[in-house]
Amino acid sequence: MDTQLDFYTVKDLEARYRVTRSRVYARINGLKEKGYTLEPEKVEGRSIFNAEQVALLDRLDSHMRAGKDIHDFPAVDGRNHEGCLACIDTGASARESR
Numbered sequence: 594m595d596t597q598l599d600f601y602t603v604k605d606l607e608a609r610y611r612v613t614r615s616r617v618y619a620r621i622n623g624l625k626e627k628g629y630t631l632e633p634e635k636v637e638g639r640s641i642f643n644a645e646q647v648a649l650l651d652r653l654d655s656h657m658r659a660g661k662d663i664h665d666f667p668a669v670d671g672r673n674h675e676g677c678l679a680c681i682d683t684g685a686s687a688r689e690s691r
Contacts (some may be wrong), residue, residue: 600634600641609647619683620653620663628669 601609609658611630629649633640642650656666 600636600643601647602639606642606647606650610650617661620650621659623663624649624653624666627663627666 596678603614603617607614608621610617612620624631627632631646631649633642633646635641653663653666
């Protein structure tokens with residue numbers, strides 16, 4: 594069982610997903626290319642990701658462990674709901690998410 598934290602460092606994400614640091618950043622950058630906002634907070638020079646950002650990364654991890662590619666992961670349409678987890682779950686459009 595994973596311990597639930599309020600914030601996660603890149604090192605925490607490496608351990609959580611059992612991947613290298615470069616793979617963590619590849620996933621983050623892949624999600625950014627799909628329209629998600631995943632800018633970490635900087636604390637004492639470290640990148641800190643919040644629980645909502647990690648929930649999105651968890652969904653991507655499950656998607657990839659099911660044998661799918663990051664390119665198949667749902668993209669954000671870029672209007673008014675970047676990173677909206679409810680929209681990913683339902684496939685809702687920006688108009689439906691308001």
